[in-house]
Amino acid sequence: MQATSCQQHVCPRLNNRSPASISLISSPARTQKAAVSRRLHSAQQQLGCLICSKKRRESCLLPRRCIKLGSSKQPIEEVTEEAGQKWGVFQWREYNRPWQVPWGGLTVAAGMVGWAVSFLGVALVLLPAVGSLVGVKDFTSMSATDKSVYALANQILETFAGLGIVFLATRKFMPLSPDILKFDIREPFAKPRGWLAWGLLGVLLSPLVVGAAAAAFSLLGYDEVNGKGTVDGVAQILSLDLPSFASLFGVTAVLAPILEETVFRGFLLTSLTKFMPTWAAVIASSVAFGLAHLSVRDLPQLVVLGTLLGFVYVPNARAFWTCSSVVDRQAAHALEKILEAHTTRRHGVSLKSLTLGSNIEAKKATYAVTLESLKHLQVIDAILERSQLLQDCSQLTRSSAVVLVYELLFGQGMRPLGPAERHVQKHKDCLEAALFAELQDRGVQNVSEILPETEESRPRSVRVNTIKLTVAAATSRLQADVGSVEPDDLLGDVLILPSSCHLHDHPWVKNGNLILQSKASCMPAQALQPKPGWTVMDCCAAPGNKTTHVAAMLDNKGEVIAVDRDPQRFKRLKANAELAGATCIRCIQDDFLKLDLEGAEFSSVDGVLLDPSCSGSGTTHTQLDRLLSPSEDIDEGRLASLASFQEKAMRHAFKLPNLKRLVYSTCSLYSNEGEEVIQKVMPLATQLGFKLQDPFPSWPRRGHREFLQSDLMIRADPKLDHTDGFFLALFVR
């Protein structure tokens, strides 16, 4: 056997990362059959099915390029028949698969009623009103050119209004699942989003269909039916000069189809699949499409045309496979939204809102599968790359593949119900081999050794709101509800619970008896040690976790002045203060730096909590951002600007004339936002008679050692202390 044929024993897509297979390929001198066999054997042992044996050929990827071990160069058959690029109307399984429609009947009704109102409103009210303003009185007396321009103006307004209404109705569900309303103008002819090619085919076929339907109805004597509809509006002005032709072309060939396809196929047909079988949704949406043209005479042709367009739309809109299990489907959807939001740096997308929302079935399972898929994302991406599972299959999205590979390799297994599951199942051996190779490359035995830590894997902490109940009462209630409850060894009003318990929906969390707050975040108020009757200023207070903590320590006696400048966060601050029953809190919505702290209004302030905006690096390691791009570096410019604000805020706080204690804290791992800020303000603090004091002598973690007096500063390490990364310093006078 020659070295060249030995190369063919190794599945080329899989060999690129494997030491054994690379050496096989790059060693032309190794021509001895025995040597080759030995190396193949050892490679096979290392890489599992990366070498295609007869037994494994069913499951090995890229079979056309793999040769059976020990046989001639006979390629084995392509196993991914479903992965082929299938075009056409009659893909019946597309009519049986469930669609992923995230909205309900109310959204459908609102969208369609909104569209109908805009359709009639533009044509009957808006445009005539604008026309009369510019001196157009009577449509019928206009010239043909003016009529066509008028029709164009009408269609432009209707198209924008209609698309805007569909957008508004579905906006809250964006980004939509791969099934729905997916137009990609950048790839007009490429499958899977080849809607334009199909649209053009539809345009080419439509005269035939309309003609055939008209002929059929004419034979039945139906053309005797009188009536006028939207088609007649255009037909009337068919005496053509160039401007008329261009306007009419714009109306009939561009704008109206875009509007109608979006409203009737993209929105209505898709939405109706939630309530009826897909074939019925095609027919129902076609009837609506016909009725919308406001002509009894044209109704039959338009319904036939709509039905044809609907049946063309279904298999091509459904270019992607979705998972058959509802949990996996929802998890893939959530994952896709998270990945998209991460790529576009869009804020406001959270794992919890996507998986625990009211429209989600089996919330806990969906949350768990999404979170676990995210945790395994890096490993699964590497497996997908090695196995090339997605390259041969344009119908499987990355997010569905990630969820299904998670289920198959790390989760509860996967039942091969639909095409997506069958495709993944067929490649099980290769996926396992790719996992094996990945673990070997990373030098670990088990995948758990390389998974990122998340909030989920650490114990939970909860603060007892001592305004409303005692720690003892909270402990016994939680013991009854979640089992194990431990008092925190440092903070008297904090309880530690198992990592598995989710208290978001607990009635005592909802009524403000308990506050879900990390242990680190409870340390500043405890470090301040305010006494009942004190006035404390929380300079950057929203959403008010530390503010309400201080209020509880004051036992509502005294005052907490809570300042925040952000309007949205300020609302949450007020709501949280109310929920906690913290009547001693006075909220001020303002820029803290602009407050006149030396004036009489704040002369009674004894203590300050300063917890300014920071990079959040102490908490992000547990958040989605870190799961998605763990090595992302901090933006130096942003860090410098945050540190500058933190220093300014601290200098400003020192202006309070009767200040006794000041706690500075940030949930940051960077010394720029911790020790360095303290060092910079130290001369001013010393000049004013303040010095650093150790608030928690028993706490083991201290400031970074290279800074003076760092042993008096407190740090929390996310891994070692099982809480947020945190920095804290206490000044006293």
Ligand SMILES: C[S@@+](CC[C@H](N)C(=O)[O-])C[C@H]1O[C@@H](n2cnc3c(N)ncnc32)[C@H](O)[C@@H]1O
């Ligand atoms: C880290 S958060 C505070 C968290 C809060 N201490 C808690 O535990 O719930 C920082 C807050 O500072 C506010 N902030 C930032 N700059 C401010 C300024 N110049 N004046 C007042 N508030 C400011 C932000 O709006 C944000 O709500």
